[in-house]
Amino acid sequence: MAQHKVKIAAxxxxxxxxxxxxxxVRIEVxxxxxxxxxxxxxxxxxxNFKYPFTSCYDRNSTQQEIFENDVLPLIDVxxxxxxxxxxxxxxxxxxxxHTMQGNIEQPGVIPRAVNTIFERRTSFADHHVSISMSYFEIYKDECYDLLVDRANAPKLPVREDSSGQVFVANLSTVPISSATQFSSVYSDANKKRSVGSTNLNRASSRSHAILTLEVKMAHLSEPKVLTGKINLVDLAGSENNKLTGNNDPSRMAESAAINTSLSVLGQVVHALNRGEPRIPYRNSKLTRILQDALGGSSVGLLICNLAPGAKFRADTLNTLRFATRTKNVENKPVINEQDTRPVPKAHFSAPPPPLAQLAPLPRLPSQMTDKPPRPPVFLDTTTSSSHTTVSSRPSLAFKRLGPPAAKTGGPSRVPRISAASIAPYPGADLRMESVVGTKIMSLPVVSEQDMDEPALKDRVEAEVAKRIEALEKQRQEEEQHAQKALAQTSASDVSASKESELPSSILAPLLKRHEDLDSELRRRLEELENKYEQNSSHTQAANGLSPVSRKKTGRAYVALARAHSEKGDLQIALDxxxxxxxxxxxxxxLKERIIEIEWAVKNNKPFNPSPKRARKIKSRKKGKPSHPEPAGDMVISATQAPQSVDSDDDNTVENLLEQPEAVTGAAMTGRVTRSMKARFGTEATNSPSKRRSMDEDADEDTLCTPPKRLRKEDQATSDNWEPSAPVEARG
Ligand SMILES: Nc1ncnc2c1ncn2[C@@H]1O[C@H](COP(=O)(O)OP(=O)(O)OP(=O)(O)O)[C@@H](O)[C@H]1O
Known part of the structure; x- marks a missing residue:
C-alpha cells in the first residue's frame, strides 16, 4: 500500500x-x-537551528515560483x-x-490554481468536465458557509459518511464555468470572512478558511466519473495576545479558539508521528476537517509561512517544529472513480407488515432510486439551496452505530455499492479499497448513559445482526409472495406490460412509509449526534486540561454566556x-441556569439573569473566614475543612461567575455552610441571624437560588445543630 508523505514548503x-x-531567520542552501x-x-x-525541507523560499521568492514548483504538479493529481x-x-x-490569496499584482496560490484547472479542462476532450466550488470558514470552532448570506448562515455540522469520510453537512456548492466567474464569487465570499485588525496585521484572519474546488470528469463513452478535488486552506495564525494587543473579550475568545484548534492540530500530527492508536482528530472541527489531509487519503502540501525578526523567533521555531513533524505524516492517496451504471432495483411484491412490526429500516429512500452511489469525498459539497446539488448522506450515527454487514456475518438484502470504487492514482502505489456497503439500520434506543462507545457498539452489533436476520426472513417471504402474485396475474390473462407494473401500487405506500421512517430516523439521529458531538468535543478538550485550566475555561464560557444572555441572545448564551x-x-x-434558559428559549420568554450584587466583604485570605467566628464554630480553619471547602469551591457557580482571585468571605462562608450540610447534615453556625446573613451573602454570587430556599433549609436544619461539637470529631 503506497504511502505519500505530506510535502513541506517553507x-x-x-x-x-x-x-x-x-x-x-534565513533560508540557506x-x-x-x-x-x-x-x-x-x-x-x-x-x-543556529537548521530545518531542512525540500522546498524553501527566501524573502525574495515570488508567488509564481511557489505555485510552479509546488502547487502546479498537484493540479495533475x-x-x-x-x-x-x-x-x-x-x-x-x-x-x-498573501501566499494563498495574494493580491491583484501578485495573485497567490488560489487564483493561479483555479486558472490552471480551467486551462487543463480543455485537454479532456473525451470527458465532460464540470467544476464547482464550496467555501467555508471555521470561526470559533464552528463552520460557516461563505457562499451564503452571512446573516442567514447557520452553523454547519461536521459529519462522517458511511465510508468514514468527514464532510461539512449542508454546505453549498456553486458550479463554476470560468476563472472569471470564480474570481467574482470568491471575492464576494471573502468579504464575509471574519477578519480583524491587530497590532501585527491590519487584516488578520480570525478564522480558518477552506476553499474546495471539485472537478468531475464524466467519460463520454464509458460509464465512469472521476472526481478530483483540491482543498486550499488558509489557516488563521497562532497568536500571542501580548504581541497582537488583543484585549477585548471577543478578540480574546477568537484568539483562544484559533490557538486551541492549532494546538489540537499539533497534537494530531504528534500522535500520527508516534503511531499512537488514538489520533485526537475529534478534538476540534479543524482537525476533523483536515483528517483526510493528515493520515488520510489526500495528497498534502503544507506551506509553512515564516515571519522574520526576533519578536517572532519563538513562534518561528514552533512553526518549524510543527512542519518537521508534519513531513513525516503519511497519507494513502486514492482515485475517486465512480461507475455510473444503474444499480438494479430491488423488488417488492407485498406490502410491508404494519409499522409496529417494521422496526428495522430496510433502506433509505435515497438508496432506492437509481442514483449512482457517491464516491468517497473529503468535504461535502451538497446543499439544499437552489443552485446547488443535493444528496442525502448517511449521518455520523450510521458510521458509529452500524458495523459492516460482513462483520455481523448476517446476509444483507441491500446490494452493496459496487458501482463506486476507489483506485490508486498513477503517481502513487496501489491501494484498492472497497466502499463500505449500504447498511440496514434502525435507530436503537440509546440513553445518554449508553453513549459509552464500546458498550454502544456491542449493543448495536447484536441488534443489527438480529434485525438483518429478520429482514432476510422478510425478504424471502416477500419474494415468495411476489412469485405467487406473478403466477396469479399471468394466469388471469393480464398483458405482459401490465404485469411488470405490479409493484408500483404496492411500492408507493411502502416507499412513503420508508420515507416517513427515514425522516424520523434522520431527525433523531441528528439530535443524538449533535448532543454527542457537542459533549464529546468539549469533554475531550476539557479532559486534556488541568483542573485549573478547566475551571478557567468554564469561567470564561460562563462570562461570555452571561454577556449574551444580558443582550437577549439566549440561544447563544445557552450554547x-x-x-x-x-x-x-x-x-x-450551572445546570440550573441551563435548564432555566432552555425553558426560556423553548417558550420564547425573556430571561433576566439575577443581577450581581455588590459584595459585602471584599477580600480575605483563602481558607480563612473573614467573620470572627467563635472557636469550634467555624469549620474553615479546621485542619481538614479547607481541603473539602476548596474542592467544593471548584464547583460552585460563584467561582465560575467571579474573577478567580475574588473569592469572597461571604461566598466562602456560604460554601462552608453548604459543604457542612452535605457532610454532616447540620448547620455550621449557631446564630440564626448570622446564618441568614451568610447565606444571603453567598446567594448574591450564586445563580438563581432564591435566598428563601436556603433560609428554609437553615430553619429545617437548625434543630440539629450541636454548637459544642468540634468539626474533626464529627468528620
Ligand atoms: N511574501 C510577501 N511579500 C510581500 N509582502 C508580504 C509577503 N507575505 C506577507 N506579506 C505582507 O505581510 C502582511 C501580513 O501578511 P498576511 O496577511 O498574509 O499574514 P497572515 O499570515 O495571513 O496573517 P493572519 O494569520 O493574521 O491572517 C500583509 O501586509 C502582506 O501583504
Whole structure:
C-alpha cells in the first residue's frame, strides 16, 4: 500500500514596514543540497537551528515560483481523480493569506490554481468536465458557509459518511464555468470572512478558511466519473495576545479558539508521528476537517509561512517544529472513480407488515432510486439551496452505530455499492479499497448513559445482526409472495406490460412509509449526534486540561454566556453555558441556569439573569473566614475543612461567575455552610441571624437560588445543630 508523505514548503516573507530586520531567520542552501531554514538560537547567537525541507523560499521568492514548483504538479493529481489539500500554516502576519490569496499584482496560490484547472479542462476532450466550488470558514470552532448570506448562515455540522469520510453537512456548492466567474464569487465570499485588525496585521484572519474546488470528469463513452478535488486552506495564525494587543473579550475568545484548534492540530500530527492508536482528530472541527489531509487519503502540501525578526523567533521555531513533524505524516492517496451504471432495483411484491412490526429500516429512500452511489469525498459539497446539488448522506450515527454487514456475518438484502470504487492514482502505489456497503439500520434506543462507545457498539452489533436476520426472513417471504402474485396475474390473462407494473401500487405506500421512517430516523439521529458531538468535543478538550485550566475555561464560557444572555441572545448564551458545563460538569448551579434558559428559549420568554450584587466583604485570605467566628464554630480553619471547602469551591457557580482571585468571605462562608450540610447534615453556625446573613451573602454570587430556599433549609436544619461539637470529631 503506497504511502505519500505530506510535502513541506517553507516560505520566509520579507520584513514589512516598521519591522526590525535582524536576519535571525534565513533560508540557506549548501552545496546544491537540500535547502534549509536557519534560525539563530535566541539564547546563543553563535548557534543556529537548521530545518531542512525540500522546498524553501527566501524573502525574495515570488508567488509564481511557489505555485510552479509546488502547487502546479498537484493540479495533475486532481485531474487524476484524487484529493489534494494545500494548507498555509504560520504565526499571525507571517504571510499565509498573501501566499494563498495574494493580491491583484501578485495573485497567490488560489487564483493561479483555479486558472490552471480551467486551462487543463480543455485537454479532456473525451470527458465532460464540470467544476464547482464550496467555501467555508471555521470561526470559533464552528463552520460557516461563505457562499451564503452571512446573516442567514447557520452553523454547519461536521459529519462522517458511511465510508468514514468527514464532510461539512449542508454546505453549498456553486458550479463554476470560468476563472472569471470564480474570481467574482470568491471575492464576494471573502468579504464575509471574519477578519480583524491587530497590532501585527491590519487584516488578520480570525478564522480558518477552506476553499474546495471539485472537478468531475464524466467519460463520454464509458460509464465512469472521476472526481478530483483540491482543498486550499488558509489557516488563521497562532497568536500571542501580548504581541497582537488583543484585549477585548471577543478578540480574546477568537484568539483562544484559533490557538486551541492549532494546538489540537499539533497534537494530531504528534500522535500520527508516534503511531499512537488514538489520533485526537475529534478534538476540534479543524482537525476533523483536515483528517483526510493528515493520515488520510489526500495528497498534502503544507506551506509553512515564516515571519522574520526576533519578536517572532519563538513562534518561528514552533512553526518549524510543527512542519518537521508534519513531513513525516503519511497519507494513502486514492482515485475517486465512480461507475455510473444503474444499480438494479430491488423488488417488492407485498406490502410491508404494519409499522409496529417494521422496526428495522430496510433502506433509505435515497438508496432506492437509481442514483449512482457517491464516491468517497473529503468535504461535502451538497446543499439544499437552489443552485446547488443535493444528496442525502448517511449521518455520523450510521458510521458509529452500524458495523459492516460482513462483520455481523448476517446476509444483507441491500446490494452493496459496487458501482463506486476507489483506485490508486498513477503517481502513487496501489491501494484498492472497497466502499463500505449500504447498511440496514434502525435507530436503537440509546440513553445518554449508553453513549459509552464500546458498550454502544456491542449493543448495536447484536441488534443489527438480529434485525438483518429478520429482514432476510422478510425478504424471502416477500419474494415468495411476489412469485405467487406473478403466477396469479399471468394466469388471469393480464398483458405482459401490465404485469411488470405490479409493484408500483404496492411500492408507493411502502416507499412513503420508508420515507416517513427515514425522516424520523434522520431527525433523531441528528439530535443524538449533535448532543454527542457537542459533549464529546468539549469533554475531550476539557479532559486534556488541568483542573485549573478547566475551571478557567468554564469561567470564561460562563462570562461570555452571561454577556449574551444580558443582550437577549439566549440561544447563544445557552450554547455557551453548555460548553461551560463540559469543563465544570459538576456545577449544580450551572445546570440550573441551563435548564432555566432552555425553558426560556423553548417558550420564547425573556430571561433576566439575577443581577450581581455588590459584595459585602471584599477580600480575605483563602481558607480563612473573614467573620470572627467563635472557636469550634467555624469549620474553615479546621485542619481538614479547607481541603473539602476548596474542592467544593471548584464547583460552585460563584467561582465560575467571579474573577478567580475574588473569592469572597461571604461566598466562602456560604460554601462552608453548604459543604457542612452535605457532610454532616447540620448547620455550621449557631446564630440564626448570622446564618441568614451568610447565606444571603453567598446567594448574591450564586445563580438563581432564591435566598428563601436556603433560609428554609437553615430553619429545617437548625434543630440539629450541636454548637459544642468540634468539626474533626464529627468528620
Ligand atoms: N511574501 C510577501 N511579500 C510581500 N509582502 C508580504 C509577503 N507575505 C506577507 N506579506 C505582507 O505581510 C502582511 C501580513 O501578511 P498576511 O496577511 O498574509 O499574514 P497572515 O499570515 O495571513 O496573517 P493572519 O494569520 O493574521 O491572517 C500583509 O501586509 C502582506 O501583504
Amino acid at each position: 516560505r520566509l516573507r520579507p520584513p514589512i514596514p516598521g519591522e526590525i530586520d535582524d536576519d535571525g 549548501r552545496d546544491e543540497g537540500t535547502p534549509f531554514v536557519c534560525v539563530t538560537n535566541p539564547r546563543d547567537a553563535s548557534e 486532481v485531474y487524476h481523480g484524487s484529493t489534494v489539500t494545500v494548507f498555509a500554516y504560520g504565526v499571525t502576519s507571517s504571510g499565509k493569506t 455557551l453555558y453548555r460548553k461551560a458545563e463540559s469543563y465544570v460538569p459538576d456545577n449544580v448551579k
